[in-house]
Amino acid sequence: MSILEVDNLSVSFKQYTSGLRQHTQEVISNLSMELVSGEILAVVGASGSGKSLLAHAILGILPSNAQTSGKIRFDGEVLTTKLQEQLRGKEIALVPQSVSFLDPLMRVGAQVRTSVRKGKAKEAQKKVFERYHLKEEVENMYPFQLSGGMARRILVSTAMVSGARVIIADEPTPGLDSVVIKEALTNFREFADQGCAVMLISHDIESALQVADKVAVFYGGTVLEIAPAENFEGNGDRLQHHYSKALWRALPQNDFTCEFKN
Amino acid sequence: MRWRFTRNLGIFLFWKAIKMASLLVAISFLSFLLVKQSPIDPIQAYVGADMLNVSPEQRERIEEYWGLNEPIMEQFWSWGSAILSGDLGTSMIYRLPVSEVIGERFINSIALMSTAWVLSGIIGFSMGVLAAMKKDTWIDRIIKWYCYTLASTPTFWMGLLLLIVFAVWLNWFPVGMGVPAGVLAEDVNIMDRIKHLILPALTLSIIGVANIALHTRQKLIEVLSSDYVVFARARGEKGFTLFWRHGLRNIALPAITLQFAAFSELFGGAVLAEQVFSYPGLGQATVEAGLRGDVPLLLGLVLFSAIFVFVGNLIADIIYRVVDPRTRKEQSYAAK
Structure with a gap:
């Protein structure tokens, strides 16, 4: 069952180039995709290609000079700015990429507690800490005192306690060692298995494939193709788009050859 | 630990x-x-x-x-x-020990400076917050314009302006000095003192507001565009809650320390404001001592003002060390 549908979404920015000349730059164009409950959709593409903006557009937290067109539907209902405000943090949760997304002067326990929408915040926070093997003392720590893995678990905790049905994870694995990456990905798989729809934004196609059900290949501001994860195998012959194939083959273990032209 | x-x-x-x-x-x-x-x-x-x-x-x-x-x-x-050994000498113009002159003057000045300090701190901070929250609206523009104008306004000129308007034209406040002229010292009541204090304190506050307001505005804009505010918004926080939880927390400390570090400007401003209003504080004594060649008093004042400014900076430093968890708990998890 599809929870979130993105239909023909475009995002552009107004910029002043030289003097007062206005210039509109389109960052995302005609993008369509859907998130299904119980599934992980990985959105893969090069760094800096506007994948994060997709997440921000769904949540409605783009900068004020951004313009969007197209429709996003949640549970069949068109997302208006007002509805986005209501759903943010309650039905749609963001898992950001690094510790810099935590308030540096607030104890992490308190930050997790502010994400709780239903029931007792303190209990929910204690439970989620236990579940992610965070010691009780971590609750009173400040973000700068966390290790990379702990920060990850705290960030995932905020989404966990919110009770949201759509989880958007924005580059959740960069700069982490493989053990922590594995753990983070397992967490997202658990979300999906509980019935959440997960959007996993990543430039790391290899690790995304470990848990994703479908993969959307993002390039030039739009999704080129959405393929089931199992199509990414062998030489990538089952992929339709040549960019997807190239992306897949560019991995070192997949027949990647460096051509020298002398 | x-x-x-x-x-x-x-x-x-x-x-x-x-x-x-x-x-x-x-x-x-x-x-x-x-x-x-x-x-x-x-x-x-x-x-x-x-x-x-x-x-x-x-x-x-x-x-x-x-x-x-x-x-x-x-x-x-x-x-x-x-x-x-504690002997600062005798002031030549007052014929009193320098420490006594400074002590008495300081009590007058501290009333003036602390009023101005608290007022400019609170008003400036609020203005900065308002401007940043309403960035690029007319409110922000007015506040910015006001601050830039004031930042380039000399204190004595502001004092003269207030004198002309409120003391001479409107006759609301006395023209100068710390107490009414021709009244015995024991007959001076607290209202008289307050009345004499208002104009110089206002002068100092109006000027002092600009610095803290612009600084707070800049800092809050920075905080509001930070990753953690984006994430807070993604979690559904907005408006005043967002400001209270994340904005205030992150700008309060720099603002407070800035205000303590501004003791030097406060003292410098007081010298000029007190001179304009003939207010019997440290600033006026400094000008007098300089003009009339009262060497012991002048040197005493120099030392005193150095201590005063140093203490302000020291308090700012200590607040940072004691309040900010990043300096308080230097031992991070990673280092363990």
């Missing part, structure tokens, strides 16, 4: 004390040299108009009595050791 923190604070304070001592030695030496090189003639300043009746022989005897004919280092040494 608690013990470690206390020990670190102890070491920090120890170094600060050494810094302060060396600063004071350097300042006394420099200002002593400057006064010695200045055209002020201490005997002329002391004797005043009666100088015509002093013969060259008498003059020489006074010089000898005061030790003015000794080498400069020896003079500095005797002045310095007197200060170390």
